[in-house]
Amino acid sequence: MRVYITDLEAYNNGHLVGEWYQLPMSEDLLAESIENVLNEGKEICEDEHFHEEYFIADYECEYMEIDEYANLTKHNEVAEAMEAMSEYEIKIIKFLLDNHIVSDIFEAIEQRDDVRVYEDQTMEDIAYDLIEECYNLDNIPSIISNNIDYKSIARDLEIEGSYYKFGSDIYEYIG
Structure with missing residues (x-):
């Protein structure tokens, strides 16, 4: 500066x-x-x-x-x-400010840990990772795991309002 x-x-x-x-x-x-x-x-x-x-x-x-x-x-x-700060943290600060999630830089610095960045992923990738994280798909019968509608889950996650597309990344704000 x-x-x-x-x-x-x-x-x-x-x-x-x-x-x-x-x-x-x-x-x-x-x-x-x-x-x-x-x-x-x-x-x-x-x-x-x-x-x-x-x-x-x-x-x-x-x-x-x-x-x-x-x-x-x-x-x-x-x-x-x-x-x-690292480039990753600065990227989060810019995201918080540009999307008007916070009102100023001081608030953005405080809330940078409330953001998770999914670099170069789609919402379907995030939905898959979420299901994989919550449930061990190896323990679920294949007739069920093969029929999980990740596209619908991704759409519902977007509607929920805590995921934002910003540039080529998706940001999850959990603040």
Whole structure:
């Protein structure tokens, strides 16, 4: 995640004063970075008083949108959490956000363990695996096991509402 932090008072006075920063960074470095931008704005505006307000003029982030007046400390924490995640977990976060299952990135991070991903499978594959998991098909007479309607079970699982097709995968949300 990269953010362009801009001095709001300098901007309102017709000066674009800002800098790109890569998140995550230490809290001290983040505070220092904001202070540097605000000091630069103060100097350009030739003000006596300290500039206090900043905004995010631009950003680069794959997994979420960032509001211009967002809390950078919280987004720094999100960037730190996302940096520690696997591609699989990030895929789940994107799924939760893009399908509006959660309201924000913080909720998505908390609920990522409530999602199971079936990569490159169909609902019929999932129905078969579910039946296999719940019942040992080797112990069921073949006249029964050969007549299980996986297509109908798959349709009923879809209707149930906890399975979502997203890209080439199927996601099960159990939250």
